[in-house]
Amino acid sequence: MAWQSPIAPGLSWYQATVDDRPEYPPLDGSRSVDVAIVGGGFTGLQAAYNLAVSGVSVLLIEGHRIGDGASGRNGGQFGTGQRAWPDELEAELGYERSKALFDMAERAKRYVHDFAAAQAIDMDYMPGQMNVSHKPGQDKDYRASAEILASRYGYPHVTFMDGKETAERLGTSRYHCGVRDTGTGHIHPLKLVVGLARAAKAAGADIREMTKALSIRQAGGKTMIDTPTGTITADRVLIATNAYIGNLEPVTAAHVMPIRSFIGATVPLDKFPDIIPGSEAVADSRFVVRYFRKSRDGRLLFGGREAYTADNPIDISSHIRRQIAEVFPTLHSIDMTHAWGGSVGITLPRKPFARDVMPGVTSIGGYSGHGVMLSNYCGKLYADSILGKAPDLDLLKDLKVPPFPGGARLRTPLLFLALTWYALRDRF
Incomplete structure (x- = not known):
C-alpha cells in the first residue's frame, strides 16, 4: 500500500507497537491445493486457519505483508450488530431476517x-463504545434505538445519553446526544492479525506474502490463480481482497x-484527563464518519474519511489535527507521533458483499467500516x-447488494x- 506520512514514513502506530511481526x-x-485464498486480512486468515485445522490443504497469498491492508490499519472498533441499526434493517428486511443478522454479529463478537x-x-x-450525534434534534431516534435493542433484540447493554452526559463522557460539547454500549469495545487490530497468521501457519496453512494474484481463470473443473512466480490450482477459491480487488x-x-481512510495517533493525553475519561471508542453520525478512541497507553487515535480517490494528502497529520481540533478544541496543538492511511471497502447499501462469483469461487468483503469482528467471522463461515x-x-x-x-x-x-x-452535507 502506498501512502505518505511526514511524521513516521511507512509506519503506523500499530506497526510501531507490535513486538514481533513474522x-x-x-x-x-506452482502449487495444487484443495482451497486457495487471495488476501491475507482477517477474512482470508480466519478461513485459512479453520480449514487447515480441519485437515484441508490451503494456500493463502497476500500481495504485500500480512496486515498491510485494512485489517492491520483500521480504527479497531468492534461495534454491535451490522453496519445499519437493527430497526433500520427491520424496516427493510423484516424482523426475522434483521434479528438473524443481529444474532450473527453477536456470535461474531x-x-x-x-x-x-x-x-x-x-x-x-x-x-x-459510544455512537454520538453531530446534529441536534436526534434524541428521540437515539433513545428509541437503545430501547429497541433491549426489548426486541435481547441486547440490554446500550443506554441513551443526553447532551450533558455525552459531553461528560467525551470531554467535548461538540455532540448533542448519543448511546453508550458496554457490550462491545475496541482492539489493536494488527496484534490480532499477527496472532491470527501465526495460528493459521501453526495449523498447517501455507501462507505466502509478497505474492500478487494476476488473474483467475477456470478449466477442467479447477480454478487457476496466476502469480508472477507460479500458478495455483485449486478446487475452491476464496477472494478476500476487500478494497484491494483492483481488476482481478x-x-x-x-x-x-x-x-481512503486516514488515522492519526497523538502523544498520551496525560494532561487532558477529561477527554474520553472512560477510554471508550467513539463513532459519530456523519455520513463521512469520524471515529476515535483511547489506546491502552492513553493516546487519542483519531480517524476520518475525507479522500475518495487513490491519492493521499501530502500531510496526513495536519489533515487529522484539524479534525481533532474541531471535536476537541483543547487539543488544537497536540503533538502527533504517527499518521497513516489505507483503503476501506464499501458497498452501495453498506451491507457486506458475499457471493459466488464463479463456479467454486466465493468473494467476501465490503464491510463498509464495520468489519473488525464481522470479517473474522466471515472467514470462519466460509470454512x-x-x-x-x-450455513450462516x-x-x-441473500442480502441485496447492487453494483455501483x-x-x-x-x-x-x-x-x-x-x-x-x-x-458537504455533513459540514453544512
Missing part, C-alpha cells in the same frame, strides 16, 4: 474473543469500492461452508461526486 516467504513455484483467548493473543481489548475479478470490483457445517454465510449471500452505477469507467468518478456531496 515474515512469510513469497510463492516459489464472541468468536473473536474466544479465538484470541484460545490462541493467547493479547489484542489490547478495551471495553465500551469484475463482479467483486463492481460491488466493492475503495475509499464452515466448505466443511459442511452451519447464506444470511449474507456507471460501469467500470464511471464508477470511481460517480463515487467521488456522491461522497463529496455527503461530506
Whole structure:
C-alpha cells in the first residue's frame, strides 16, 4: 500500500507497537491445493486457519505483508450488530431476517474473543463504545434505538445519553446526544492479525506474502490463480481482497469500492484527563464518519474519511489535527507521533458483499467500516461452508447488494461526486 506520512514514513502506530511481526516467504513455484485464498486480512486468515485445522490443504497469498491492508490499519472498533441499526434493517428486511443478522454479529463478537483467548493473543481489548450525534434534534431516534435493542433484540447493554452526559463522557460539547454500549469495545487490530497468521501457519496453512494474484481463470473443473512466480490450482477459491480487488475479478470490483481512510495517533493525553475519561471508542453520525478512541497507553487515535480517490494528502497529520481540533478544541496543538492511511471497502447499501462469483469461487468483503469482528467471522463461515457445517454465510449471500452505477469507467468518478456531496452535507 502506498501512502505518505511526514511524521513516521511507512509506519503506523500499530506497526510501531507490535513486538514481533513474522515474515512469510513469497510463492516459489506452482502449487495444487484443495482451497486457495487471495488476501491475507482477517477474512482470508480466519478461513485459512479453520480449514487447515480441519485437515484441508490451503494456500493463502497476500500481495504485500500480512496486515498491510485494512485489517492491520483500521480504527479497531468492534461495534454491535451490522453496519445499519437493527430497526433500520427491520424496516427493510423484516424482523426475522434483521434479528438473524443481529444474532450473527453477536456470535461474531464472541468468536473473536474466544479465538484470541484460545490462541493467547493479547489484542489490547478495551471495553465500551459510544455512537454520538453531530446534529441536534436526534434524541428521540437515539433513545428509541437503545430501547429497541433491549426489548426486541435481547441486547440490554446500550443506554441513551443526553447532551450533558455525552459531553461528560467525551470531554467535548461538540455532540448533542448519543448511546453508550458496554457490550462491545475496541482492539489493536494488527496484534490480532499477527496472532491470527501465526495460528493459521501453526495449523498447517501455507501462507505466502509478497505474492500478487494476476488473474483467475477456470478449466477442467479447477480454478487457476496466476502469480508472477507460479500458478495455483485449486478446487475452491476464496477472494478476500476487500478494497484491494483492483481488476482481478469484475463482479467483486463492481460491488466493492475503495475509499481512503486516514488515522492519526497523538502523544498520551496525560494532561487532558477529561477527554474520553472512560477510554471508550467513539463513532459519530456523519455520513463521512469520524471515529476515535483511547489506546491502552492513553493516546487519542483519531480517524476520518475525507479522500475518495487513490491519492493521499501530502500531510496526513495536519489533515487529522484539524479534525481533532474541531471535536476537541483543547487539543488544537497536540503533538502527533504517527499518521497513516489505507483503503476501506464499501458497498452501495453498506451491507457486506458475499457471493459466488464463479463456479467454486466465493468473494467476501465490503464491510463498509464495520468489519473488525464481522470479517473474522466471515472467514470462519466460509470454512464452515466448505466443511459442511452451519450455513450462516447464506444470511449474507441473500442480502441485496447492487453494483455501483456507471460501469467500470464511471464508477470511481460517480463515487467521488456522491461522497463529496455527503461530506458537504455533513459540514453544512
